[in-house]
Amino acid sequence: MTSLTVAKFGGTSVADYAAMLRCAQIIKNNPDNKLVVVSASAGVTNYLVRLSQANVPESEQREIIESIANIQFNITQYLTEQTIIDREISVLLDELAAYASANALNHSARISDAILSFGEQMSSRIFAMVLRSIGVPGQYFDVRQVMKTNDLYGQAVVNIEKLQQNATTILAPQLSTNVLVTQGFIGQNDAEYTTTLGRGGSDYSAALLAEALNADNLAIWTDVVGIFTTDPRITDQARSIKEISFGEAAEMATFGAKILHPATLIPAMRKNIPVFVGSSKEPEKGGTRIQQSVASKPTYRSIALRREQTLVTVKSPAMLHASGFLAKVFTVLAKHELSVDLITTSEISVAMTFDNPTGSTQALLNSTVVEELEQLCEVTVEHGLSLVAVVGNNIHKTNGVGTDIFDALSGVNVRMICQGASEHNLCFLVDEQQANLAVEQLHTSLFNVA
Ligand code: ADP
Ligand code: ASP
Ligand code: MG
Secondary structure, three states, X not given: OOOOEEEEEOHHHHOOHHHHHHHHHHHHHOOOEEEEEEOOOOOHHHHHHHHOOOOOOHHHHHHHHHHHHHHHHHHHOOOOOHHHHHHHHHHHXXXXXXXXXXHXXXXXXXXXXXXXXXXXXXXXXXXXXXXXXXXXXXXXXXXXXXXXXXXXXXXXXEXXXXXXXXXXXXXXXHHOXXXXXXXXXXXXXXXXXXXXXXXXXXXXXXXHHHHHOOOOEEEEEEOOOOOEOOOOOOOOOOOEOOEEEHHHHHHHHHOOOOOOOOOOHHHHHHOOOOEEEEEOOOHHHOEEEEEOOOOOOOOEEEEEEEEEEEEEEEEOHHHOOOOOHHHHHHHHHHHOOOOOOOEEEOOOEEEEEEEOHHHHHHHHHHHHHHHHHHOOOEEEEEEXXXXXXXXXXXXXXXXXXXXXXXXXXXXXXEEEEEEOOOOXXXXXXXEHHHHHHHHHHHHHHHOOOO
């Protein structure tokens, strides 16, 4: 019986021709790789994000499209079938230009998502051609045929059942003869408009496709040799982890380790599909294997960092020995669709954190929410904080955990601590300016780096 691996390549892995060729070789070297999911070439989605905003001047639209064209044509110039692929890319660029000018006239979430999808549409077509150039039967596949979502543009939710049905009837039959190359990050709603799953969503797309196809493995190829003990950009002492459990890796992703989109491991865990993370630049160096059970369960596995956190403290003497106060606070938050991350309480106050990607929470908290909360209690809002999470095993039951961690934090102002609800983490808030220092000191101490 043949085995199926879904292989996902991130933006830097498909950034230029040399990078794409390395990825094509990875596919060729293992015949199990029958479905390839690609991100947009590095930089392209950032350009598209700008293009998808309101009121982008015409001259800027043209500049952006030209920059994207340069990235893509710099890759296709090396292909023998350059004329064919360039024609396909040009058609897409014209379509993109039409969306961009429509968006400038009448900005909408629907057109924004259509714009954002072009990076993956282009890179997948080019990668299929690169595969064919080295003798692999690469075939472009439009993921929107199977990845059906709701209407929540920008953060669309995938209909897992429909994906499963479509994968079985449309996708699976084509895998026996071709290596299909498809897009991460994008989907389609019932009205057949393009949707996107959120930044970094290609990991999640690949995991959903692996689940729907009952794949044997999911391989995430990126620019680092696996999952590290912390973000290697923060300290060069970070080192690659050979093996990690689903639970630990999911916790890392949730707490901001950018290496995996936070939802990636959910589908893999549902079907118990092992996940490999490695570098497409240095595949020979191996990487990290994420699976259900692992031989070692160290107390400290890694440190994750999530920036741009907002802390809201509500305080009311009426809370002392009273019931129902928290319910009222949460009713206000629920009404404004604000989701609380961490929470700590004292007798008369409650502190809560909110993730603040792109400043959206900041905008919401600055306005009506605070006023409504102020009807109930005193409210303080603090921005510019970072969440540091120490991830490991049995953290809640291990003697001396606090001592290790807090000794390592000398000189760092800790604003809030959460521990006990999860066996896998202990996390705390620090000032943004001290975040890297906190991670470096913790890493040196917890991982015994000399
Ligand atoms: P891709 O484009 O392949 O999806 P990303 O940039 O999204 O790649 O994710 C890879 C990056 O994640 C790495 O370059 C690294 O800086 C960052 N990162 C953050 N935390 C970790 C970690 N614990 N281990 C490895 N990489 C991490
Ligand atoms: N291209 C998308 C992004 O940059 C999705 C991804 O790369 O995972 O966010
Ligand atoms: Mg990524």
